[in-house]
Amino acid sequence: MIAAAEVEEDDVLCVRACGRNLAVFHIDGDYHVTDDRCTHEEASLSDGYLQDDTIECPRHQGVFHVPSGKPMAAPVTQPLRVYPARVEDGQVWADIPE
Numbered sequence: 001m002i003a004a005a006e007v008e009e010d011d012v013l014c015v016r017a018c019g020r021n022l023a024v025f026h027i028d029g030d031y032h033v034t035d036d037r038c039t040h041e042e043a044s045l046s047d048g049y050l051q052d053d054t055i056e057c058p059r060h061q062g063v064f065h066v067p068s069g070k071p072m073a074a075p076v077t078q079p080l081r082v083y084p085a086r087v088e089d090g091q092v093w094a095d096i097p098e
């Protein structure tokens with residue numbers, strides 16, 4: 001999906017895969033893959049503010065816990081979809097259901 005080295009530590013990138021925009025996070029040596037679109041309204045979370053293991057939406061400052069997708073701060077109430085991620089041969093992969 002994307003070379004692991006492209007996603008710097010404590011950073012997030014948007015990747016187009018399987019017909020959707022995904023956010024690939026690199027946090028404390030682990031990679032996490034979620035939907036890039038905020039569950040509140042139209043906004044790209046990869047443009048947001050990553051602090052520790054939370055991402056703040058750039059539009060209304062809703063906050064999600066990245067590893068679980070749990071909403072942490074209003075106005076977001078719906079969890080963020082999280083996809084199991086792994087690194088193989090230097091590439092980040094995620095299990096995306098059809």
Ligand code: FES
Pocket residue numbers: 038039040041042043057058059060061062075076
């Ligand atoms: S669009 Fe993300 S908090 Fe509103």
